[in-house]
Amino acid sequence: MSASSYFAVRIQSVPVDRPLPFDVALLVAGNYVVFKREKDVLTLDRLDSLIQKGLKAFYISEEHRDQYRAFLKQSVQQDTLSADQRGRYIKESAFNHITDLFTQPNVGRLAEDSKGLVEDMVNFISSDISAAVRLMGLSNHDYYTYNHCVNVSVYSISIAKRVVGDDKNLLMTAGLGGLLHDLGKKMVDDKIINKPGKLDESEWAEMKRHPSHGIELLKGVANVSEEAKRVVHEHHEHLDGTGYPRGLTEENISQLSRIAAIADVFDALTTKRSYKEAMTADLALDVMLKMSPGKFDPTIFRYFEKRIPTKQDVEVAKGTDPCAPGFAIKKAG
Ligand SMILES: [Fe+2]
Ligand SMILES: [Fe+2]
The missing domain is CATH 1.10.3210.10 (Hypothetical protein af1432)
Structure with a gap:
């Protein structure tokens, strides 16, 4: 997939301890690698350990932009x-x-x-x-x-x-x-x-x-x-x-x-x-x-x-x- 088909989000802005509404990828040596698939669960402990390792961003496919936006909208409420x-x-x-x-x-x-x-x-x-x-x-x-x-x-x-x-x-x-x-x-x-x-x-x-x-x-x-x-x-x-x-x-x-x-x-x-x-x-x-x-x-x-x-x-x-x-x-x- 081309580089432009992913967008960066801050690592703390994805849901934890419940099924993910979108795939979450990492950027490894210039390539996007899926880290968690839609419906997988990212635990808070795992997220904390990634933060401690200095990870700042996850990447989400453009195809999932609407799901990401809908998730943020719901979360605010x-x-x-x-x-x-x-x-x-x-x-x-x-x-x-x-x-x-x-x-x-x-x-x-x-x-x-x-x-x-x-x-x-x-x-x-x-x-x-x-x-x-x-x-x-x-x-x-x-x-x-x-x-x-x-x-x-x-x-x-x-x-x-x-x-x-x-x-x-x-x-x-x-x-x-x-x-x-x-x-x-x-x-x-x-x-x-x-x-x-x-x-x-x-x-x-x-x-x-x-x-x-x-x-x-x-x-x-x-x-x-x-x-x-x-x-x-x-x-x-x-x-x-x-x-x-x-x-x-x-x-x-x-x-x-x-x-x-x-x-x-x-x-x-x-x-x-x-x-x-x-x-x-x-x-x-x-x-x-x-x-x-x-x-x-x-x-x-x-x-x-x-x-x-x-x-x-x-x-x-x-x-x-x-x-x-x-x-x-x-x-x-
Ligand atoms: Fe201005
Ligand atoms: Fe301005």
Whole structure:
């Protein structure tokens, strides 16, 4: 079978101590070898020993993708699961969904299904205060863009919860906007998205089209509200009008777009890329504080930045954009 007919899943995201709904394979010296067949049982002890040996991924045949997806969906609903396991399944489902959105042609139909998933995320995050932190800890796949979309969704829900309270509809819109915010990157050349160095002028111009591409892709998708679509369109706008694609100013940028803008930059800074290390949350907040005059909504930023500033000496050049490829920051001293 060809290499592309399998997809990787995290080792902890398959069912244990009951019949498997799909075959599970391992990658051995470049070949996929079936480890357990459908209906076989993988015991928790066996799984633990594999984890201890450092195994991170199982591989599932593309033919079984629907069974895997159905299994995750059911699992999230189970009351008997521990919060940790539920979080794992939710994050895995979100990751799968965003992978489909970026790689499959039928974006409209898939985007219609995003709502149910975001509802699971909102319910989970609303269930207890540490849930969002737990979700963030359950990382990470190696595909930056997909992880980033899931992370921005989780951060957006968490920030919205602080800023607007427990309005479920609003939290779902925040989560949905966050999940889909970079969907337009699907239309941008991968070479630009993954470029390790700075973009040249024409590459940057293409990159800056992704919010508009996103809104194009979501045209007519009824389950994604106008407010969520605004997040897709406005998440790179700055209050002072220096953002893109339209250079909107304060009064024309929605509150949820302002929340997503903060979530977006925070995740870009705290994630490792091929060209930079991940920043600590503390340092990221210092950088954002320096960027913030005129860019981020100060009231929302204050909710996000509930900590004592460390006053680390970082130089943030004018026009710094942590979401752009090749981004680097100087730590003084
Ligand atoms: Fe973006
Ligand atoms: Fe983003």
